[in-house]
Amino acid sequence: MIEKIFLSLLIFILINKAENLKYNPDWSSLDTRPLPKWYDDAKVGIFIHWGVFSVPSFRSEWFWWDWQGDKPTSDVVDFMKNNYPPNFEYADFAPEFKAEFFDPLQWVSLLNASGAKYVVLTSKHHEGYTLWPSAYSWNWNSNDVGPHKDLVGDLAQAIRTNSSLRFGLYHSLFEWFNPLYLSDKNQSFKTQTYVKEKALPSLYEIVNKYEPEVVWSDGDWEAQDSYWNSTAFIAWLYNESPVKDSVVVNDRWGSGVLCQHGDFYTCQDNFNPGKLLSHKWENCMPLDNNSWGYRRNLKLSDILTIEEVIKSLAETVSCGGNILINIGPTKEGTIAPIFEERLRQLGEWLSINGEAIYESKPWKYQNDTKNSDVWYTTNGDLVYAILLKYPQSSLKVELGSVQITEATQINILGNDEKLQWVESPEGGVVIDLHSVDASSLISKWAWTFKLENISYQKC
Numbered sequence: 001m002i003e004k005i006f007l008s009l010l011i012f013i014l015i016n017k018a019e020n021l022k023y024n025p026d027w028s029s030l031d032t033r034p035l036p037k038w039y040d041d042a043k044v045g046i047f048i049h050w051g052v053f054s055v056p057s058f059r060s061e062w063f064w065w066d067w068q069g070d071k072p073t074s075d076v077v078d079f080m081k082n083n084y085p086p087n088f089e090y091a092d093f094a095p096e097f098k099a100e101f102f103d104p105l106q107w108v109s110l111l112n113a114s115g116a117k118y119v120v121l122t123s124k125h126h127e128g129y130t131l132w133p134s135a136y137s138w139n140w141n142s143n144d145v146g147p148h149k150d151l152v153g154d155l156a157q158a159i160r161t162n163s164s165l166r167f168g169l170y171h172s173l174f175e176w177f178n179p180l181y182l183s184d185k186n187q188s189f190k191t192q193t194y195v196k197e198k199a200l201p202s203l204y205e206i207v208n209k210y211e212p213e214v215v216w217s218d219g220d221w222e223a224q225d226s227y228w229n230s231t232a233f234i235a236w237l238y239n240e241s242p243v244k245d246s247v248v249v250n251d252r253w254g255s256g257v258l259c260q261h262g263d264f265y266t267c268q269d270n271f272n273p274g275k276l277l278s279h280k281w282e283n284c285m286p287l288d289n290n291s292w293g294y295r296r297n298l299k300l301s302d303i304l305t306i307e308e309v310i311k312s313l314a315e316t317v318s319c320g321g322n323i324l325i326n327i328g329p330t331k332e333g334t335i336a337p338i339f340e341e342r343l344r345q346l347g348e349w350l351s352i353n354g355e356a357i358y359e360s361k362p363w364k365y366q367n368d369t370k371n372s373d374v375w376y377t378t379n380g381d382l383v384y385a386i387l388l389k390y391p392q393s394s395l396k397v398e399l400g401s402v403q404i405t406e407a408t409q410i411n412i413l414g415n416d417e418k419l420q421w422v423e424s425p426e427g428g429v430v431i432d433l434h435s436v437d438a439s440s441l442i443s444k445w446a447w448t449f450k451l452e453n454i455s456y457q458k459c
Contacts, residue, residue, distance in 0.1 A: 025235040027261045033238055035263050035280050038166065038213075039248045041359040042117035043317050044350070045214075046343070047170070047284055047326035049122050049292040052129045052146070054331040055093040061293030061328070064090045064127050065176050094129065094140070099147035102333025104158035110335060111165055114343035115350030117358070118166035119159065120216050120324060123152050123206050128175035132209070136201045147333075156210050166246075168214025169206055173199050173228055173253075175219075189227040203233055211242045217252045225254025250282065264322065272312060276319050276362050283316045286326040287342055294328035294336065303338050306345040307388070310446045313346075314386040317357055318366040318375040345445070352414040353448045356384035364456045370400025370428060384413075385449040390438065397449075400428040400457060407453035414442035427457055 023029045053061040058079055060066070066073040067080055068090070080088065111119055124130045124137075132152040133143035142151045152169065159167050175181055180194035206212065215237065217230075225231060230253035237247055251262035259267040265281040267273075272283050286292045287309070289302050304312075309325065316323045325346070327339040350357060360377035368374035373388040374397070383402075391397055410419050410431060417440070420432040431449065441447065 021235075021239045023235050023238045025231040027231060027257075030231060030234055030238065031261055033263070036213075036246050036248055038246060039118075039264070039322065040280060042166065043322050043357050043360070044114075044116045044313070044346075045118040045120060045168070045282075045322060045324040046111055046114060046116045047120050047286075047292075047324045049125070049170075049286075049294075049326060049328045050131065050151070051122060051125045051293070052090070052094050052097050052127055053125065053293045054329065055096045057294045057296045057331065059295070060291040061125055063293075069176065090127070091140075094145045097129075097142075097146035097331050099142075099149065099151065099331070099333035102147065102149070102151070102154075102329075104154045105162060107155065107335070108158045108162045108165070110340055110343055111159070112163050113347045114325075115347040115354065116165065116325075116343075118168055118214060120168040120170050120214050121152060121155060123169040123171050124202065125170075126172045126174065126176050126219050128172075128178055130202070132206065134202055134205060136198050136205065152206070152210055156212075166213045167210070168216060169210065169212040170216040170218060171203060171206065172219035173217060174222060184227075185222065189223040192227060192229070195228055200229060200233060204236075207237065207241050207243065207247075213243055213246045213248065215247060215249045217250055220252045220254050220257070223254060225257050228254050230254050230257070272315055272321075273319060274315060274367070276366055277321070281321045282324055283312065283321050284324040284326065285312060286328075287339055288326075288328065292326050292328060294330050298336075298338075300338065304342070306342060306349070307445050309342060309346060310349055311388050313357070314375040314388065314446065315367075317360060318362060318377055318386070320362045349443060349445055352443045353386070353446070355379070355413065356386060356448045356450075360384070365401040368399055368401050369457065370398050374399060376401070381452070383451040383454055385451060387447045387449065390441075390447060391433065392438075395433040395436075397431045397433065398424055398428055399431070399449075400424070400426065402429045402451060403427060403455040403457050404429050405453050405455060409452040411450050412436070412441070412443075413448040413450055415440065429454075 023033060049061050053063045056063050059076055066076040123132060128140060130137045130141040132150050134141050139145060142149055156167050159165050180198060184191050184194045234249055238244055248263040251258050251265045259265045265279055266284055270285045287304050288298055313323050327335060329335050356377050360379045363376040363378040363383055365376055375386045377384045385399055387397060404423055410421055417436045421429050424430045
């Protein structure tokens with residue numbers, strides 16, 4: 001009798017569990033999951049590349065590979081010869097990664113000021129060093145060596161208690177010089193020792209411990225997703241994890257998966273196709289043109305101007321993407337003033353023009369048919385035309401994609417001046433800015449026309 005009751009209970013549990021598992025561990029099933037609304041609405045995120053590579057802070061976050069990888073880079077090799085003793089190892093940099101000035105509340109204050117809606121921190125880059133006290137990275141983590149802190153946990157807590165930002169984590173699947181990974185690689189990935197003992201346990205650990213709502217995978221390209229057991233992990237993430245209803249993942253889960261599967265596609269770094277895509281995508285781009293990690297020898301000319309940042313933002317959102325703007329903190333845990341300035345400028349622009357960005361959708365046209373400096377978004381019945389260059393000489397803006405009606409209203413976000421407009425000979429609209437005092441424009445770098453009661457020109 002007891003055995004029958006136990007068996008019935010077991011069957012009930014298994015059936016109930018099966019009913020709760022909506023997604024199978026294969027791409028055909030995983031790809032049917034709807035994109036969580038928060039991610040599409042957010043539009044703007046901040047990427048943070050931080051790790052032991054922030055100590056040499058030379059060339060890029062790939063410093064170790066450029067120094068001792070398959071094809072060492074001469075400037076990195078020379079840098080080490082000229083500045084460090086012959087027996088110096090990469091691990092010797094770790095004690096200098098102290099993060100002594102890391103103030104998570106100060107970081108959150110800046111992130112809030114940027115206007116971003118989510119943040120993605122590198123929990124582990126290709127060097128293998130973890131920014132949390134991982135049980136699977138003994139003596140190569142931020143608690144055992146370096147800051148002696150749980151950097152992931154400290155930032156996650158600060159964000160969740162002092163902002164409405166969504167917290168996400170980047171995680172590199174592979175590690176350049178991990179012996180377990182190299183052993184699997186030497187056997188053409190027919191063994192999975194590294195995956196079972198390091199990669200997957202680390203992923204489960206950060207999700208269960210920190211509950212990131214973005215799991216941004218990388219370092220996948222040398223092996224197929226079957227080696228990484230990617231679909232099994234993502235199925236667990238969607239079905240059973242503590243963030244199953246809100247989490248999003250990218251497309252870097254194995255060779256051949258890039259730009260094919262995942263909640264959003266990244267396709268490549270700095271991906272900005274300039275056209276509308278049918279699947280959600282993300283443009284991840286560093287403010288430093290030459291590196292994702294901090295570089296001590298960066299120059300002002302290496303840094304994107306705020307005009308360039310806003311241009312990428314307008315193009316990306318107009319074409320249905322999100323933008324993930326990267327900064328690299330120093331080994332001390334500070335954010336360089338030039339990065340801080342850019343993020344604050346971005347936040348200033350978004351505070352005026354944000355209604356054209358947040359929760360927006362792509363319009364019928366992305367770029368205007370007559371004016372390449374205009375990019376469109378829409379929200380409900382409203383259409384927004386983001387003008388990247390102000391017409392200083394003509395003081396007129398022609399929008400070839402717009403068809404006006406008797407009820408059309410046009411104004412510039414942040415300004416109350418009455419605008420004049422007429423239908424152009426070819427059927428678009430010409431907006432006259434002569435009545436606008438350019439010095440009174442609230443927005444400094446790009447200007448958004450809010451268009452009400454308009455239609456569009458048919459090609």
